[in-house]
Amino acid sequence: MNKLFVKSLCAILASALSLLVSSYCWSDSSISSQNKTPVVITDIESWHHPVKDVLKKNSVLLSKVELKNNRKYAIFHVKFPYDPQSSVNDALLRKLYVAILDANGWWGYEMQDNEDQITIKVTANKKNKRITVDVIPLGQSSAQ
Amino acid sequence: MSELQTGVPASITIAQAILESGWGKHHIGKANNYFGVKAQTVYGKVVYGSVATGFVDRTTKEHIKKSNTNIFITAHFRSYKNLAGSFLDHGLFLKYNPRYQKALTTYAKNRDADEFARGLQEGGYATDQHYAELLISIMKKHHLYQYNRKVANTIVGVSKP
Numbered sequence: 001m002n003k004l005f006v007k008s009l010c011a012i013l014a015s016a017l018s019l020l021v022s023s024y025c026w027s028d029s030s031i032s033s034q035n036k037t038p039v040v041i042t043d044i045e046s047w048h049h050p051v052k053d054v055l056k057k058n059s060v061l062l063s064k065v066e067l068k069n070n071r072k073y074a075i076f077h078v079k080f081p082y083d084p085q086s087s088v089n090d091a092l093l094r095k096l097y098v099a100i101l102d103a104n105g106w107w108g109y110e111m112q113d114n115e116d117q118i119t120i121k122v123t124a125n126k127k128n129k130r131i132t133v134d135v136i137p138l139g140q141s142s143a144q
Numbered sequence: 145m146s147e148l149q150t151g152v153p154a155s156i157t158i159a160q161a162i163l164e165s166g167w168g169k170h171h172i173g174k175a176n177n178y179f180g181v182k183a184q185t186v187y188g189k190v191v192y193g194s195v196a197t198g199f200v201d202r203t204t205k206e207h208i209k210k211s212n213t214n215i216f217i218t219a220h221f222r223s224y225k226n227l228a229g230s231f232l233d234h235g236l237f238l239k240y241n242p243r244y245q246k247a248l249t250t251y252a253k254n255r256d257a258d259e260f261a262r263g264l265q266e267g268g269y270a271t272d273q274h275y276a277e278l279l280i281s282i283m284k285k286h287h288l289y290q291y292n293r294k295v296a297n298t299i300v301g302v303s304k305p
Contacts, residue, residue: 083267
């Protein structure tokens with residue numbers, strides 16, 4: 001009886017903990033679906049995540065977040081206050097890519113920029129501390 | 145020549161090349177890329193448009209103070225046969241970029257390269273608040289306005305980069 005009680009208690013605690021962790025990471029009231037299908041977050045005001053702070057600090061406007069692959073892969077829909085394809089802005093952009101990556105737990109991500117008609121895909125290897133940046137014309141990205 | 149095909153004032157292109165390549169010293173190794181124009185990736189394959197002849201990967205070190213670590217960032221850049229290719233492709237990048245349409249349209253009417261420089265700034269070409277004034281000072285100092293076409297362009301057909 002006691003054993004069963006402890007087992008149940010552990011299960012309840014584990015599920016509560018997992019709920020707490022996931023709600024911290026990707027908490028939002030407008031999440032439209034569950035784990036296996038893509039999640040779309042449009043209510044950015046009530047969405048809390050370190051990436052949001054990084055974008056805000058860099059004056060990059062965030063309008064939507066899509067989460068794919070069991071919420072492990074994020075596509076941030078953004079608007080840049082400057083041209084993200086101009087090499088003059090490269091130094092600033094490199095810092096931004098790294099800061100987002102850091103805030104995103106070193107998971108690769110994409111930034112979709114409708115105004116400039118591009119998607120910036122950042123692929124990361126945390127072990128080697130290496131990042132690859134691909135600039136993709138809008139709608140011509142390989143499926144993640 | 146590139147002004148004829150792109151509508152971008154020659155004086156602007158030369159001033160930008162001076163500024164961005166440090167008087168021609170930096171052009172991404174043997175890539176002859178004087179403006180750091182990037183190659184794009186389409187369905188996993190790197191593409192480089194109709195003017196460039198290939199691409200090179202360039203890795204830059206980014207130091208993170210907070211964690212005292214170095215991050216290596218690789219990006220794809222277009223490579224050109226020569227300087228002329230780089231100049232033309234940069235002009236085409238501006239020509240087909242919606243951010244600079246206002247600057248191009250205005251220049252086609254008033255032939256004012258200084259205003260074009262300010263239009264680039266307005267379009268977000270550079271975050272440096274002094275970028276336009278820097279271009280203007282280079283154009284003035286080196287008498288680059290003489291290279292601009294005096295009449296409105298007859299744009300020769302060149303495909304989108």
